[in-house]
Amino acid sequence: MFKRKKLVLFTLLLITFIVVLSGCFKSGNGKKTATYQLTVNVTEATEGNPIYGDIIVLSEKGAKVAQKTGNAAQFN
Known part of the structure; x- marks a missing residue:
């Protein structure tokens, strides 16, 4: 159960990283969006x-x- 909880938390941290990263690329700097x-x-x-x-x-x-x-624990 504990391993599963850690895996769920790790997945949530990865999703957060993706959202933050996508926000950086769409920061209104006038550049076109690209595929990553x-x-x-x-x-x-x-x-x-x-x-x-x-x-x-x-x-x-x-x-x-x-x-x-x-x-x-380091993905935050």
């Missing part, structure tokens, strides 16, 4: 170890826009 590829890798917690994740955002041209790696 979001890759999320999640490693499930085992034997008391935290859930780890790796988030990478690529522009449509393949350039890395953002990357965040760490455990669920």
Whole structure:
């Protein structure tokens, strides 16, 4: 049950990250919106170890826009 709760919290943090990131790209700076590829890798917690994740955002041209790696507690 505890692992499931951590996974749900981690998912909510990822959604928050996406919303904040999308807000940054739509910040009224007159630039056109673009398509971004979001890759999320999640490693499930085992034997008391935290859930780890790796988030990478690529522009449509393949350039890395953002990357965040760490455990669920670090995604805030």
